[in-house]
Amino acid sequence: MNDPAGRHGRYALTLLLAVNLLNYIDRQALYAVFPLIKADLHLSDTALGLLGSAFMLCYMLAAPFFGRLGDRCNRSRLAAGGLLAWSLATMLSGWAASYRLLLTARSLVGVGEASFGTVSPGLVADFFPRERRGRMLSLFFLAIPVGSALGYILGGSLGQAFGWQKAFLLVGLPGLALSVPLLFLADPPRGGQAPDGRSPDEGLTRALRRFLANRTFVHATLSMAAMTFALGGLAQWVPSFLHRTFSLDVARGNTLFGMLTVVAGIVGTLAGGWLGDRLQRTSAAGYLHVSAAGFLIGAPMAALAILSSSLPLCLGAIFAAELFLFLNTGPLNTVLVNVVAPNRRSLGFAINIFAIHALGDAISPAIIGALSDAWGLTAALLVTPLAVLVAAGFAFLAGRFVAKDQRAAEG
Numbered sequence: 001m002n003d004p005a006g007r008h009g010r011y012a013l014t015l016l017l018a019v020n021l022l023n024y025i026d027r028q029a030l031y032a033v034f035p036l037i038k039a040d041l042h043l044s045d046t047a048l049g050l051l052g053s054a055f056m057l058c059y060m061l062a063a064p065f066f067g068r069l070g071d072r073c074n075r076s077r078l079a080a081g082g083l084l085a086w087s088l089a090t091m092l093s094g095w096a097a098s099y100r101l102l103l104t105a106r107s108l109v110g111v112g113e114a115s116f117g118t119v120s121p122g123l124v125a126d127f128f129p130r131e132r133r134g135r136m137l138s139l140f141f142l143a144i145p146v147g148s149a150l151g152y153i154l155g156g157s158l159g160q161a162f163g164w165q166k167a168f169l170l171v172g173l174p175g176l177a178l179s180v181p182l183l184f185l186a187d188p189p190r191g192g193q194a195p196d197g198r199s200p201d202e203g204l205t206r207a208l209r210r211f212l213a214n215r216t217f218v219h220a221t222l223s224m225a226a227m228t229f230a231l232g233g234l235a236q237w238v239p240s241f242l243h244r245t246f247s248l249d250v251a252r253g254n255t256l257f258g259m260l261t262v263v264a265g266i267v268g269t270l271a272g273g274w275l276g277d278r279l280q281r282t283s284a285a286g287y288l289h290v291s292a293a294g295f296l297i298g299a300p301m302a303a304l305a306i307l308s309s310s311l312p313l314c315l316g317a318i319f320a321a322e323l324f325l326f327l328n329t330g331p332l333n334t335v336l337v338n339v340v341a342p343n344r345r346s347l348g349f350a351i352n353i354f355a356i357h358a359l360g361d362a363i364s365p366a367i368i369g370a371l372s373d374a375w376g377l378t379a380a381l382l383v384t385p386l387a388v389l390v391a392a393g394f395a396f397l398a399g400r401f402v403a404k405d406q407r408a409a410e411g
Contacts, residue, residue: 024147067350082115138273145265156254232361
């Protein structure tokens with residue numbers, strides 16, 4: 001491949017972005033139909049929260065396995081297999097007639113998505129030079145707000161019109177078609193490869209020690225974990241919050257939340273990538289400072305949204321909070337790419353995925369659900385702005401070590 005940042009790179013980015021959109025559509029559609037599932041299966045908030053936690057638990061447990069494979073095998077084929085698996089599991093959710101079967105199906109979705117999630121950021125990065133990665137990864141991660149918004153809108157609208165089971169069947173179908181071109185996508189060369197083109201053969205314990213010694217990687221991961229705790233809890237419970245607090249039906253509440261998410265997410269994600277690339281020219285910690293600033297501004301906005309008794313004020317604060325929180329998406333992931341050697345990136349993202357979900361949204365939905373049963377949903381959601389402030393602190397700490405760790409990764 002003579003021009004990795006040329007036409008083939010743009011095609012690869014477009015395809016991977018489309019798959020990542022489906023990743024978040026299939027993930028978030030569950031939360032859009034929470035009120036319907038709760039009423040149909042007669043579930044408590046704790047049981048609802050466990051549906052999201054089961055997905056994340058399986059996602060994070062499967063990630064290290066796929067990370068090791070991703071540094072040794074064809075990444076495109078691994079990603080295609082994951083897409084096929086999670087699409088079928090999403091459709092299986094539509095056939096679930098009991099809570100136990102639905103819990104199993106959502107767990108399988110997590111396994112499939114782990115395959116794609118561990119290899120895709122490094123795959124995107126290897127199609128483009130380092131000075132463009134912030135913007136390219138920001139474009140790739142536009143799937144988070146756009147896919148999440150589509151998941152809420154499609155899940156809520158389809159669920160309201162046809163029932164939650166058919167909603168899962170319909171959103172799972174497109175992944176079956178996209179798995180074919182992804183299967184045949186070229187896997188670009190990885191910089192710093194061993195002579196045989198694979199990751200160096202080292203034990204998992206030694207590899208983990210290497211990552212723990214990378215202080216930027218550790219602090220950036222902890223920052224992402226705190227952010228994921230907050231955003232995972234908000235993503236799962238805000239539609240129910242709007243339904244209970246302002247009496248919005250499932251379709252309207254999810255459409256409003258989805259529209260706010262897609263606009264704020266696109267603007268915030270693109271702005272974060274542009275600002276990060278710009279500040280990075282003058283400071284090795286530019287990406288991290290953009291992320292930390294977004295967290296510091298977004299936290300009080302999230303608190304205002306939760307505490308507001310006015311629907312317009314609540315929606316305005318949600319928009320502002322999401323706008324600033326999404327600034328970190330491209331920059332923090334670019335930091336991870338830049339401080340990890342190219343032939344260890346899949347494992348690095350696998351470890352990152354395991355940590356951020358183990359400490360983040362694998363536990364926050366169930367914790368918020370349990371707190372909601374005890375104190376009410378509004379009080380329970382107030383743990384999320386506190387977690388965002390923790391994320392800001394770790395982002396600032398990571399900035400102290402990033403220059404040294406980036407030089408080590410390049411060497």
